[in-house]
Amino acid sequence: MNDAELIAAYLAGDEGAFATLTGRHLAAAYSFALRFVGEQHEAEDIVQESFVKVWQNLKRYNKDSASFKTWLMRIVRNTCVDHLRKRKHVPFSAFEDTEGEGAFANVPTDSPLADELFSKIEDVAELQRALGQLPAPYREVLLLYYGEDMTFEEVADALGASVNTVKSRHRRAMHRLRQHVRI
Amino acid sequence: MKIHRAQLPEGLYERVLARVAHARQRAARVQFSLLAAVSCLLTLLFVPALQYAAQELYASGFYEYISLAFSDGSLVLGSREFVLSLVESLPSLAVLLVVAIAVPLGWSLWRAARAGKSAFLTYA
Numbered sequence: 001m002n003d004a005e006l007i008a009a010y011l012a013g014d015e016g017a018f019a020t021l022t023g024r025h026l027a028a029a030y031s032f033a034l035r036f037v038g039e040q041h042e043a044e045d046i047v048q049e050s051f052v053k054v055w056q057n058l059k060r061y062n063k064d065s066a067s068f069k070t071w072l073m074r075i076v077r078n079t080c081v082d083h084l085r086k087r088k089h090v091p092f093s094a095f096e097d098t099e100g101e102g103a104f105a106n107v108p109t110d111s112p113l114a115d116e117l118f119s120k121i122e123d124v125a126e127l128q129r130a131l132g133q134l135p136a137p138y139r140e141v142l143l144l145y146y147g148e149d150m151t152f153e154e155v156a157d158a159l160g161a162s163v164n165t166v167k168s169r170h171r172r173a174m175h176r177l178r179q180h181v182r183i
Numbered sequence: 184m185k186i187h188r189a190q191l192p193e194g195l196y197e198r199v200l201a202r203v204a205h206a207r208q209r210a211a212r213v214q215f216s217l218l219a220a221v222s223c224l225l226t227l228l229f230v231p232a233l234q235y236a237a238q239e240l241y242a243s244g245f246y247e248y249i250s251l252a253f254s255d256g257s258l259v260l261g262s263r264e265f266v267l268s269l270v271e272s273l274p275s276l277a278v279l280l281v282v283a284i285a286v287p288l289g290w291s292l293w294r295a296a297r298a299g300k301s302a303f304l305t306y307a
Contacts, residue, residue: 019200026196031188044195048202055203056210127186147186 003068007058018058022051025069029076032143036080037087038132046083050076066157073148073158077140084136130180138173141166211302218295225288229281236281239274248272 001009003021010017029050034043053075061071131139144155156166240246248269 018203022199022203023196026199027188027191030191030195034189035186040192044192044198047195048199051199052203052206055206131186143186147188149185 004063007061007068011059018055025072028069028148029072031147032073032076033080035128035131035143036140037083042083046076046079050079070154070158073144077158130177133180134173134176138169138176141169142173145170208302211298215295215298215302218291218298222288222291222295225284225291229284229288232280232284236277239277243272243274245272
């Protein structure tokens, strides 16, 4: 059964369908949350909270507007942002303006090849460290695009941003990542 | 190119499902409380509405028509006027009032029973 069929089955009374849906997407949600906030227990809490939100809003999910995974990642991302706000007491919007530029507008826009860059980051811990140093708006784009194999359109949908903003953040994120790993 | 997924902590799947079940149970308990309160209120309204309807039925002569129909069944089958008189003798306002309370009362009792089952049986 695909995700939409599982949701329909759950809403029709099949209790196990939600468990199947959760099992199918848990790894993606946890991976994203862990790399976004960088702390295991907080990531676990975020994932639990996110799936509660999914359950609460499942009736409102519209399969025509976005895939379940995109919808789920949007919920996980928003929950991560809420946690970061609580932790840092810094409004997430302080990172960016409406175009997602803000404090990082002066970063050059030349884009290193992603394969070249990632092939040089062999150590998982180093990748985690490098990602952790990126500003949240850049980090989330890389996590969804390279971690979850989402298209720019899907990433934009999950983040509630325009495709051009996502592409711009991706370019800048790759540039900053290159600086962090000293290639 | 790929950022590989992190390994899932042991028991996270079970913890997620447990948290959802807990949230679901909590929501069901809130729903049950609200529906039980609504049911109580509707029952309080239903009793006097029923008494009022019974009085109106006596006053309208409806019971006499009914007992006549039982004593002589051919009246019901053979006389259209009798059936019309029987219907006319019904106190429509009182009957409407009873139905207007009984339908939401039945609905709220049914929903409360379902919510109660989720709240106190399924995830207990």
